[in-house]
Amino acid sequence: MKKYTFDITIIGAGPAGSMAAKRAAEKGASVLLIEKDKYAGIPVRCAEGVYRDEITRLVDIDDSWICSKIIFSELVSPDGNRVRAAEDASGFILDRKKFDQALAILSVESGADLRTETYASGMKKNVHGEWEVSACTRGEDIKILTKVVIGADGVESRVGRWAGIDTSLKLREIESCCQFTLADLNIDDQTVQFYMSKEFAPGGYAWVFPKSGGLANVGLGILGTYVKDVNPEKSLKNFVKRYFPEGRVISQIAGGVPVLPGLKDMVADGVLLAGDAARQVDPLSGGGITNSMAAGIMAAEHAVRSIEQKDTSKKNLTAYQKEWDRKFGKKMRLSSKLKKVVDDLDEEVFNNLVGKMSLLPQQKRTPFAFFKTLLLNQPKLFLDVAKFIL
Amino acid sequence: MDKNRGILIDTNLCDLCGACVAVCPEDAIILQERNIEVMQDRCTKCGLCAAVCPLNVPELL
Numbered sequence: 229m230k231k232y233t234f235d236i237t238i239i240g241a242g243p244a245g246s247m248a249a250k251r252a253a254e255k256g257a258s259v260l261l262i263e264k265d266k267y268a269g270i271p272v273r274c275a276e277g278v279y280r281d282e283i284t285r286l287v288d289i290d291d292s293w294i295c296s297k298i299i300f301s302e303l304v305s306p307d308g309n310r311v312r313a314a315e316d317a318s319g320f321i322l323d324r325k326k327f328d329q330a331l332a333i334l335s336v337e338s339g340a341d342l343r344t345e346t347y348a349s350g351m352k353k354n355v356h357g358e359w360e361v362s363a364c365t366r367g368e369d370i371k372i373l374t375k376v377v378i379g380a381d382g383v384e385s386r387v388g389r390w391a392g393i394d395t396s397l398k399l400r401e402i403e404s405c406c407q408f409t410l411a412d413l414n415i416d417d418q419t420v421q422f423y424m425s426k427e428f429a430p431g432g433y434a435w436v437f438p439k440s441g442g443l444a445n446v447g448l449g450i451l452g453t454y455v456k457d458v459n460p461e462k463s464l465k466n467f468v469k470r471y472f473p474e475g476r477v478i479s480q481i482a483g484g485v486p487v488l489p490g491l492k493d494m495v496a497d498g499v500l501l502a503g504d505a506a507r508q509v510d511p512l513s514g515g516g517i518t519n520s521m522a523a524g525i526m527a528a529e530h531a532v533r534s535i536e537q538k539d540t541s542k543k544n545l546t547a548y549q550k551e552w553d554r555k556f557g558k559k560m561r562l563s564s565k566l567k568k569v570v571d572d573l574d575e576e577v578f579n580n581l582v583g584k585m586s587l588l589p590q591q592k593r594t595p596f597a598f599f600k601t602l603l604l605n606q607p608k609l610f611l612d613v614a615k616f617i618l
Numbered sequence: 619m620d621k622n623r624g625i626l627i628d629t630n631l632c633d634l635c636g637a638c639v640a641v642c643p644e645d646a647i648i649l650q651e652r653n654i655e656v657m658q659d660r661c662t663k664c665g666l667c668a669a670v671c672p673l674n675v676p677e678l679l
Contacts, residue, residue: 347650384635384636384637396640397641399641399669404670406673461672461674481633483635484636
């Protein structure tokens with residue numbers, strides 16, 4: 229069996245893995261990035277939306293990665309009323325196939341080795357305290373000897389479990405999602421739409437993310453605890469029938485999105501988790517691309533530092549988790565809290581809320597105003613949420 | 619294999635999204651590029667995989 233040796237082995241070439249590989253290679257480490265699929269970014273399992281501010285801080289955006297530029301967001305209440313929010317939802321709907329491949333290429337240009345069609349099946353520690361990753365690359369079994377493993381292996385991550393971290397999700401911690409790419413839609417390409425509805429998406433919401441030219445990602449997420457009552461695939465078909473009967477389904481994907489404030493442990497001896505594997509998705513929006521990229525960069529920096537310090541212990545790597553928590557922890561916990569508030573809202577309250585929001589001038593209809601209006605009408609919630617905001 | 623235990627996931631119906639892998643408390647589901655496999659000896663038939671699946675694919679045997 230062939231054996232390879234690298235300082236850092238990164239499992240999964242999504243946004244977290246590719247950014248980690250890029251940064252670790254830039255810092256001079258020898259880096260292997262493995263991806264089970266034939267191409268990074270395929271299949272796409274994502275609604276593809278990002279905020280402009282967040283993504284531009286992380287990477288120089290190329291126009292060819294963008295399907296449409298978003299200016300407006302529209303909230304649709306259960307009774308079908310619409311309110312257009314303020315213009316602070318400026319963002320992009322990406323072409324994840326191009327985007328993920330571009331990030332993977334950036335990592336290679338920085339010096340990382342990328343191997344696709346390479347599936348990690350397990351790992352164990354050797355007597356020197358290094359990890360031995362077992363993998364199969366294009367039909368051939370190999371071993372990779374490595375000081376640090378970065379698990380960026382998505383929602384289905386097993387790297388954490390191999391290192392003794394319990395990453396398994398409870399049903400209340402995952403959205404079960406289905407998405408169609410629809411053609412022939414007559415929608416505004418600059419507006420994302422969010423539908424709140426207990427009928428179609430209990431414990432979640434439905435989204436319409438335009439990809440220009442009458443195309444859009446139209447999907448919904450249902451909290452795991454409700455899936456026994458409402459099946460995401462069937463519900464999406466009904467949703468499309470109700471709101472977009474003209475739409476033609478050109479592709480369909482399923483997916484799971486973690487919606488918890490964070491993992492208790494994101495590190496183990498010689499192991500760091502990043503992205504969906506570390507459950508770093510924003511629980512309220514379900515958005516994870518930019519969080520994952522930021523986490524990948526952070527994980528790589530701590531991995532390189534730990535190797536330079538010749539101390540890859542969990543204790544030394546905990547600084548990664550602390551940095552994540554310092555930068556994202558508060559927002560993640562607030563999002564998680566607000567998600568619970570929104571999930572539990574009566575439809576009637578939501579209808580009223582959308583009605584009240586539409587009375588505000590458009591520039592004042594910010595997410596903050598939304599929650600303020602909500603909380604002022606629900607004093608009990610106010611106290612609950614205040615401790616997260618203050 | 620104990621006939622009273624186990625889960626069947628039909629790869630032809632499955633979209634390989636991995637939601638079931640994420641909720642499996644026993645690490646009993648393996649997701650590869652083109653197939654998904656249940657390690658029946660680990661499976662406790664808890665049913666979480668079936669409960670989370672967006673396409674309702676897993677079947678309790």
